[in-house]
Amino acid sequence: MSSAREPDWPTPASGGAAAEFWAFLRAGELRLQRCRECHAYAHPPVPVCARCGSLRREWVAAQRRAEVWSRTTVHAPVLPAFADRVPYDALVVRLDEGVFMVTNPTPVAEPLLSLLEVGDRVEIVLHAVTDDLTLPLARPITPAQPAS
């Protein structure tokens, strides 16, 4: 869902590797930075591989599957832009590629609280907040219903 304007939202970094990450999100893709030498993933994006020191980086489409690693409910807004949104849940998920990402649950209900717990499997879906800002959010993976 895209809204026309939510001008008070902070905007992503406009330079460096992080800007590429956000540009892919705006284009509807979740891509992760990977080292061309040792194939280690990095998130947030970095200019140099932490494992082998290589400067050779590439962007790889993520599988969009993750596990909830940590969860907290935010009651006090950290920015004025979020004052009317509290309380909401913040999550740390471990993507199947092995890197961690800070995210929120999909806005399935107001307030933005989830039933997600540590260890739950989620898929990462993209949510266009504005024309310039798309966020990766965590949606529960519904277990397959047994055949009857």
Ligand SMILES: [Zn+2]
């Ligand atoms: Zn490397």
